[in-house]
Amino acid sequence: MKILHLSDLHLGRRLYHHSFLPQQEKMLEQVVKIAVEQSVQAVLIAGDVYDKNVPAAEAVTVLDSFLTALSEKKIAVFLISGNHDSAERLQFASQLLEHQGVYIAGTFSGEMQSYDLEDEYGKVHLCLLPFVKQAALSSLYPKENFRSLSDGIAHVIGQTALSEKDRNLLMYHGFVLHDGTPPEESDSELQLGGTQLVDASVFDAFDYVALGHIHKPQWVRSGKMRYSGSLMKYSFSETLQKKSLTLLDWKEKDNLTVTAIPLCPETDMRIIRGKLEDLLTYAQPSADWIRAELTDETLVPYAMERLRAVYPNVLELEFLSQSERIAAGITEAEAVPEKSLLELVDSFCSSVYQYELSEHETAQALMQSICKEAEQTE
Template identity: 40%
Template structure:
C-alpha cells in the first residue's frame, strides 16, 4: 500500500507580518501534482492543518478546496488535529466526510477505533491519535500512573490492543525523542512534552507531525514529514519534501522523500549595505539580512526592500553587537526549568534546594506547564 505522508500545513500562517497563504496555495497545488504522478492509495495529514485554533476564512477555504481535490481522486485521507488546531473544529462534519473517504480524528474520548484498508498484502489498520496531553488522557484511565507525556501516550497505545499480525499505522502529532528541532516549533522548555520513541514500537509505520524538518525519530518507521514550506529563517537550509511510504508485506516499509519547490524560498544574506545593494536583480525570496557595517545605516531596512521586497528581518553583526552578546552571555535554549529555578533559589537564599523542595518544584512545574499548553 502506498501512502503520502504530509504534516504541519499551518494554513493561514503569517511570518514576520507576511501572509503565507499565496505560497501555501502554490505548494498544495504542487502536492496534488505529486499525487497524480505517484498515485498513492491514501494521504495522511499528521496535524497542524491550521496555524491557530480559529483560522482565517481564507485558510479554511483553501483547505476545503484541497480536501475536495483529494476526494475527487478517490483517495482515503487520514487527518488528525495538532497542537495549533482546535480538535473540535477540525473534527466538525467528520461523520459526513467519511462517505467521501475523508477520515478525521474525533476529539479524544478514551479510545481510538482503527480504520482498516485492504490491498494485495492484506489489511492495514490506521489509528488516528490527535495531539494529546496527560490531562486529556488521565480522566479515561484513572488507575493508570500518568506523570508525563510518555506515560500518557503509552497508556493510549496500550489501550488499542493492536493486532500485530496485520500492518498497523499510527498518525500522531507529538514531540518524539531523538528528533532535531528548528526555530518555528513550539516546544516545552527542557522537553517536558517529549514522548519516548519506544512507545510506538508496535506500529509498522508512525506518521508524525509537529517538527518541521523531515526526519526519522528513533527508527526507520517513525518519521516526521516536516512542513511543506519554510516557516522561519532557521529552516532556510532544510530541504522541504513530502514522504512517500510503501507498505509491503508485514515488516517491509520503504520510504522516499519527494522534494517540493516553493514559489519563494527562505534565505539569509550577510554583508555590507553597499555590497547587498549592488545586486542586479530583485530578490523575491523571503529573507533575513545581516549587515556587517560598523556604523548603522540610516533607514536601511526600507532602502533594502527596493531590492529585497520580502525582507522579513534585518540585524547587525559588528564589533558593537558582538561585544553586547559577550556581555549578556548565552544560555542553552532547552535548559531544564528545574535547573533555572534552582539557580534562582540559590541566588536568593545562599543555599541549594533540598530533595523535598526539588521534588515539589518538579511536580509544580509539570502541573503548570500541562495546564498552560
C-alpha cells in the first residue's frame, strides 16, 4: 500500500500583504500529480490545513478543488485539524464527504476516529488525532488527573483498540519530543514551559506516526515517526529548507519504505546578501520572494526601489552594518533620563541614520520647536 503524507498547507497565508494562494494552488496540483504517478491509495494531511481559523473564501475554494481532484481519482483523503484551523469549521459536512472518500477529524470528542484500509497484505488501521490541548483533555476526562499533555494523549491511545497483527498508523498534530529533546522550530512551546510537548514513547503502539506542526521535514524516530514539513517556505527562516512529501510504501507490517519526494515551487523564497551595487550588477531578474541584507557601510538612498527594479518581490531589507551599530549602542549604558528630548532625538538620528541635526540649521530649529512643544504638554 502506498500512502502520501503531507501537512501544514496553511492555505490563505499572506506575508507583507502578498498572498501565497496562487503558488499554493500550483503546489497542490503537484501533489495530485505525484499521488497519481505513485498510485497511492490514500493521502494524509496532518493539520494546519488553513492559515487562519476563519479562512478566506478563496482558500476554501482552493481546498475544495484539491479534495475534488483526489476524489475523482479514487484516492482517499484523511485530514485532521491543526492549531491554525477552526476544528468546528473544518468538521463541517464531514459525514457527507465520507461518501466521496474524504475523512475529516476536526473536533476531538474524547475518542479517536479510526478507519481500516486494506490491501493484499492485510489491514492498515488508521487513527486520527487532531490538535488538542491538555485542558481540553482534562475536561473530556474529568475523573483523570493528567499531569501533562503526554499523560492525556497516552490515556486516549489506551482507550483505542489496536491489533498487533495489523499495520497501525496514527496521524497527529503537535510537538513530539525527539529522544527527550524538542524538535526544531519548537521555541514557542518552550517559552510556555513545554506544556504542549509530547514524549515519543506515548506512540509506541503504532508502526508509523504521520506528524504535522513543524515546517521542516524531519524524523522524530527514523522509520517510525516523521514530520513531513510544510507545503511551501512560509518565512525567511525557512529559506534553506528543502520541502517535500513523504511517501510510505508499506507491504508487510515490518516492511515499510519511506521516501521524501521533493516539491518544486515556481516562486522560491531566498535571502541575498552583499553591497547594493554588486547585487544589482550581477543579479538575474527574478520573481522570487527576497530578503535583501546589504553590507554597505552607510545607508543607500532608495535602496528598496532600486532592488525592486530587478527583484519585484523584495519583501524585507536590512543594512547589516547599521544593525550591528544599533546592537552595539544598546550595550552602552547611558543616563537617558538626564538628557533632554532634543538631545535624545539628536542622538537617535546620529546613531541610526548618521544625520547630524547640528549641521542642518532648519531641521534643528524645527525639531527644537517640536520637542519644546512636546515637553510643555507632558
